[in-house]
Amino acid sequence: MSKYPGYAGYILTIDLTTKSHQISELPRELVDNYLGGKGFAAKILYDQLPLGCDPLSPDNILILAGAPLTGTLAPTGCRTILATKSPLTGIWLDSNCGGTFGPELKSTGFDLVVIKGRADHPVMIVLNYHSVEIVDAAELWGLDTFSASDRIKEQFGDDYNVAIIGPAGEKQVLMSAVQAEARSFGRGGSGAVFGSKNLKAIAVRGTGSVEIADYAEFIKENQEAYNEIVINPDTGGARPKYGTSSIYSFIKEAGVLPIKNFQGGDYEGNDQTDERRLKKELFEQDRACFACPIACSKYSKVKAGPYEGKYVEGPEFENFWSFGAQCGNSELGSIAYAEYLCDYYGIDAISAGNAVGFVMECFEKGIISEDELGFKAGFGNHEALIKIIQLIGEDKDIGRIIGQGVKRAAEHFGHESSNFAMHVKGLELPAYDPRGSVGMGLAYATSDRGACHLRAWPVGAEVLSHHGRLDPREVEFKAELVKTDQDWFNIINSLGLCLFSIFALGHNQITDLTHALTGRDSFSSAKKLLVIGERISNLVRLFNIREGITTADDTLPRRLLKETLPSGPSKGVTVPLKEMLEEYYLVRGWDEKGVPKNTKLEQLGLK
Amino acid sequence: MKVSIKVRYFVTEDETIGNEDLIIETENTLPDAIKTIEKVTGFPLSYKLNRGYGMLVNGRSYYLLQKEGFTLSEGDKVVILPKLGGG
Numbered sequence: 099m100s101k102y103p104g105y106a107g108y109i110l111t112i113d114l115t116t117k118s119h120q121i122s123e124l125p126r127e128l129v130d131n132y133l134g135g136k137g138f139a140a141k142i143l144y145d146q147l148p149l150g151c152d153p154l155s156p157d158n159i160l161i162l163a164g165a166p167l168t169g170t171l172a173p174t175g176c177r178t179i180l181a182t183k184s185p186l187t188g189i190w191l192d193s194n195c196g197g198t199f200g201p202e203l204k205s206t207g208f209d210l211v212v213i214k215g216r217a218d219h220p221v222m223i224v225l226n227y228h229s230v231e232i233v234d235a236a237e238l239w240g241l242d243t244f245s246a247s248d249r250i251k252e253q254f255g256d257d258y259n260v261a262i263i264g265p266a267g268e269k270q271v272l273m274s275a276v277q278a279e280a281r282s283f284g285r286g287g288s289g290a291v292f293g294s295k296n297l298k299a300i301a302v303r304g305t306g307s308v309e310i311a312d313y314a315e316f317i318k319e320n321q322e323a324y325n326e327i328v329i330n331p332d333t334g335g336a337r338p339k340y341g342t343s344s345i346y347s348f349i350k351e352a353g354v355l356p357i358k359n360f361q362g363g364d365y366e367g368n369d370q371t372d373e374r375r376l377k378k379e380l381f382e383q384d385r386a387c388f389a390c391p392i393a394c395s396k397y398s399k400v401k402a403g404p405y406e407g408k409y410v411e412g413p414e415f416e417n418f419w420s421f422g423a424q425c426g427n428s429e430l431g432s433i434a435y436a437e438y439l440c441d442y443y444g445i446d447a448i449s450a451g452n453a454v455g456f457v458m459e460c461f462e463k464g465i466i467s468e469d470e471l472g473f474k475a476g477f478g479n480h481e482a483l484i485k486i487i488q489l490i491g492e493d494k495d496i497g498r499i500i501g502q503g504v505k506r507a508a509e510h511f512g513h514e515s516s517n518f519a520m521h522v523k524g525l526e527l528p529a530y531d532p533r534g535s536v537g538m539g540l541a542y543a544t545s546d547r548g549a550c551h552l553r554a555w556p557v558g559a560e561v562l563s564h565h566g567r568l569d570p571r572e573v574e575f576k577a578e579l580v581k582t583d584q585d586w587f588n589i590i591n592s593l594g595l596c597l598f599s600i601f602a603l604g605h606n607q608i609t610d611l612t613h614a615l616t617g618r619d620s621f622s623s624a625k626k627l628l629v630i631g632e633r634i635s636n637l638v639r640l641f642n643i644r645e646g647i648t649t650a651d652d653t654l655p656r657r658l659l660k661e662t663l664p665s666g667p668s669k670g671v672t673v674p675l676k677e678m679l680e681e682y683y684l685v686r687g688w689d690e691k692g693v694p695k696n697t698k699l700e701q702l703g704l705k
Numbered sequence: 706m707k708v709s710i711k712v713r714y715f716v717t718e719d720e721t722i723g724n725e726d727l728i729i730e731t732e733n734t735l736p737d738a739i740k741t742i743e744k745v746t747g748f749p750l751s752y753k754l755n756r757g758y759g760m761l762v763n764g765r766s767y768y769l770l771q772k773e774g775f776t777l778s779e780g781d782k783v784v785i786l787p788k789l790g791g792g
Contacts, residue, residue: 331716331717331757331758331787331788331789332787332788332789332790333790335716335717335787336716336717336787336789337790339716339717340716341792342792343792344716344789344792345789345790345791345792346792347715347716347784347786348715348716348784348786348789351715351761351764351782351784352761352764352765353764373716374719414792415792416792529792534764551791552791555790555791557791558788558789558790558791561759561761561766562759562761562766562788563766563768563769564757564759564766564768565768566766566768566769566771566772569769570766597790597791598790600790601788601789601790666764667763667764667765668764
C-alpha cells in the first residue's frame with residue numbers, strides 16, 4: 099500500500115538495453131512539489147535527460163506518468179501523460195491520453211514508468227501488479243496498431259490495456275503517435291521514440307487499489323462534480339450530443355476556423371458542413387472514457403458514397419477540421435477514413451491533416467508538380483488526402499518528406515514555402531486561426547511543446563467576450579489570460595482529469611476533490627495548486643531553454659503575422675504578437691529574452 | 706428602422722428552435738432585436754445572456770458591439786449559443 103493516499107506509491111525504471119528494471123518509492127518531495135502526471139514527468143525529465151541528447155537515440159527517456167485522480171471515479175479522472183524529448187521539435191513533449199489505459203496502468207502499482215535505453219530487437223513491456231516482463235515482439239513488428247493490439251490480447255488476455263505503435267512509429271516517422279485503446283498519445287512524435295527503442299507496445303493489467311484520505315468527503319465532492327458536469331450546457335448538453343465537434347459552428351461563425359491551410363476564403367460544401375451534418379451522416383454510438391459522464395467520443399460509420407462502410411471512433415473536432423476545412427474538403431466519408439488510417443498507422447491526426455493542407459497549397463502554387471507526386475493534390479481532392487496519409491504511414495514517396503513535419507518539408511521544398519508552413523517550434527498548428535482570436539496566437543507562441551490548443555484556450559472567452567471585457571482582436575489582458583490558463587492546465591494535466599471537466603468545474607471544486615483524495619496540506623487551496631502549476635511551467639521552460647529555445651522561437655508562422663484573411667469577422671487582422679509577448683514575459687517574471695528571472699525561480703523553489 | 710435579420714441557435718436549442726436560419730423582422734438596435742427574438746422564439750434570451758450564453762452578430766460578440774453603438778443592418782446574422790469549451 100502506498101504511503102500517500104491517491105497515489106500508487108512507486109516508480110518503475112526500465113532499461114531496455116540491459117533488459118533490467120528497478121522499483122523505488124515515490125519521494126515525498128516529488129508529490130508535494132509536482133502533484134503528478136505532467137508535473138512528475140517534468141521533474142524526472144529535467145533531472146535525468148542527458149543534455150542535448152538525440153531524441154531518437156537510446157539516451158532519450160520515455161515517461162508514462164499517472165496522476166492522483168486517475169482511476170478513482172473522480173469524473174473524467176482517466177488521463178495519463180507520456181513525456182519525452184520530441185523528435186519532431188527537439189524540445190519538451192508531453193502527450194495526454196484518456197480512455198481506459200491510465201486507470202489500468204495505475205492499478206499495476208506504479209505512478210511512473212521511466213523507460214531508458216534501446217532493445218536490440220523488437221520487444222514489448224508487460225506490466226501486472228508490481229510485476230514486469232520484457233517480452234519478444236518480433237512477430238508484432240510491421241503490424242498495424244489494431245491487429246497488433248488484438249494479438250497481444252489473444253496472448254495475454256482481453257483484460258489487458260495496450261499502448262502501441264504502428265508502422266509509422268516503427269519507421270520513426272516524426273509525426274507518429276502512440277495509440278492506446280482507441281485513444282492517442284498524440285503530437286510531437288512519441289511513436290518514433292518508441293520505434294527508436296524497438297519498443298512496440300506496453301500492455302498493462304492491474305489489481306492494485308488506491309487509498310482515499312477522506313472517503314466520505316471524496317464521495318460527496320464526486321457527486322457534486324458529477325452533477326455540475328451533467329447540468330452544464332456544454333458538458334451535459336452540447337458535448338454528449340455532438341462530441342468535441344459541438345464547437346464547430348461557433349468557431350466557424352467567429353471567423354476562427356482555418357480554411358485551406360489558413361488562407362481563408364471558401365470551398366465547395368463549406369456552407370453545408372457543420373456538427374449537425376456530422377451527427378446526421380456519421381455518428382452511430384457514444385463512448386465514454388473511464389469515469390466520464392460526458393461521453394464525447396462517437397463511433398462513426400460511413401453510410402453512403404465512395405467510403406461507404408468505413409468506420410472510426412471519431413471524428414474528433416480537430417480532425418473534422420484537419421482533414422476537412424484545412425484541406426478544403428467536405429467529403430465526410432474521407433474525413434472519417436483519414437482519421438481511421440491515422441489510428442491504423444499510428445500517426446498524429448492534427449499534424450497529418452495540417453501537412454496535407456500544406457502539400458495542397460504547394461501543389462496549387464506549382465511548388466510540387468503532379469509528376470513529382472504521381473497524382474493531383476489540389477484543395478478538395480479527398481483521394482489525394484487519403485493517398486498522402488497512406489504514404490506518411492508507410493514512409494514512402496511524398497510521405498517520407500511530409501511525415502517529418504511541415505517545417506522540415508518546407509526546408510526541402512523551398513520556394514518560400516516556409517512562409518505558409520503552419521507550425522510553431524516544429525509542431526503543426528491545430529484548428530484555431532489566431533487572427534480571429536489573437537490570444538490564441540500568444541498561446542501557440544508560448545506553448546511548451548509548440549503550437550497547441552491544450553496549453554491555453556483563450557479563444558472561448560475572447561470570442562464570446564462576456565460583458566465586453568475581452569476583444570478577440572486586441573492585446574489587452576491576453577498575457578494574464580494565457581499565463582493563468584497555462585498554469586491551471588498544468589494542474590489538470592497533473593491531476594489526471596480531462597481538460598473538458600474545467601468547462602463545468604471551477605478551481606475550488608477541483609481543489610476540494612484533490613484534497614479529499616490526498617489529504618495533503620500542499621493541495622488544500624487553489625492558490626497552492628496554481629503555484630505548483632506555475633512551477634511546472636517554469637521548469638519546462640528551463641528544460642526548453644537548455645535544449646536551445648530562445649525568444650526567437652516564441653513566434654508564429656509568417657502568414658499569421660503578415661497576411662490578412664480576405665473575408666469574415668477576422669478580415670484585415672494580423673496577430674500583434676510582439677506586444678503580447680513582451681507583456682507575457684513580464685507577467686511570467688521572465689526577462690526580455692524569455693528566461694525566468696532568479697527571483698521567480700527562488701519564489702518557486704527552483705533555484 | 707426595421708430590418709430583417711437571420712437568427713440561428715447552435716448546439717443546445719438548434720433542433721428545437723433554430724435548425725435553419727429564422728428570418729426575423731426587428732427594429733435595428735440590439736436591445737430591440739433581443740426582445741423581438743424572445744417574442745418570436747419564446748427563448749428567454751436576456752436571462753440566458755446573463756447566465757453564460759453568448760450571442761454573436763456577424764461573428765462578433767454582442768457585448769462588444771453594444772459598447773460600440775452598433776446597429777443592425779438588413780441581412781445581418783445573429784447566432785445564439787451556450788458557453789462552449791474547446792474540442
